């Protein structure tokens with residue numbers, strides 16, 4: 537283990553840690569944060585700090601509540617168990633959005649779907665038919681498997697057409713970058729090992745008062761049950777800055793500190809840098825023949841996960857190896873795309889210098905082979 541040379545992880549998740557994490561981790565070790573009781577004032581302060589920094593960073597209004605889960609996979613299950621009993625509807629354009637749909641079926645819901653080919657956007661909402669009886673609509677803002685991103689205005693269109701149906705947004709690989717309008721999103725969730733640049737093992741679940749109402753109604757009708765991570769247990773505990781179980785205290789602490797660092801830097805600066813770096817990569821790809829951006833339609837190109845098609849000659853492993861030899865780890869294509877695509881993350885911790893380096897290394901490789 538000791539001999540592993542430090543690489544920079546441009547993998548889409550887990551990814552490179554935010555550059556301030558080592559310092560915060562050291563502080564946590566020195567002060568015993570991972571050993572303290574989760575039923576005490578110190579933990580309450582850590583919980584309050586983390587949630588208020590998340591609230592500021594993502595501009596979450598007071599109508600929405602913030603609690604902690606273990607992962608985004610858990611968020612799928614909790615959303616289904618706590619907010620639905622019968623019918624759900626899922627927008628699917630890649631592997632993660634498909635998994636939410638599969639969870640719904642596994643839990644016995646009558647799950648409807650609109651499935652477009654991997655990496656495509658969705659049709660105009662006027663062409664999407666969602667039955668009245670559906671309780672929940674789900675959509676991924678950024679499909680990490682394909683590098684496709686849905687304009688946030690689409691959520692507003694869904695909400696305008698289906699105001700009474702709960703809308704759940706997966707923001708795992710796009711936070712903290714997008715400017716979400718929470719007035720049209722009932723629930724949103726993410727895990728922290730992608731754009732937030734933290735060790736895996738923590739999920740954040742944001743939900744509004746309407747979710748609480750729906751949950752309480754289903755609970756009173758005896759239609760749902762639930763234990764430690766039922767919505768009401770999470771919410772009750774969050775009221776006093778606590779969690780039902782012994783939580784990932786270290787993860788919550790680090791998340792709060794990283795959000796504070798990002799807030800200090802300013803979300804506008806983070807957005808500007810993200811778009812600048814994405815342009816470096818996409819502009820380069822648009823000039824190439826041997827490789828190209830998988831997402832052709834610029835409206836749907838993800839700013840945070842850039843997926844590259846390999847058109848002739850090389851395999852994904854060739855490109856992954858040449859970048860790795862230069863200290864940069866990128867991801868392979870997802871699932872059946874693993875041999876002919878690579879995926880490059882563009883998260884807040886990734887520097888402009890290294891984005892230029894990726895371009896240089898790939899150019900040199902493609903020119904000399």
Ligand SMILES: *Cc1c(COP(=O)(O)O)cnc(C)c1O
Nearest residue numbers: 607608609632678680708709727
């Ligand atoms: C990674 C990812 C998930 C799953 O996250 P976990 O933390 O592994 O549960 C869900 N949705 C999207 C879009 C992802 O990128």
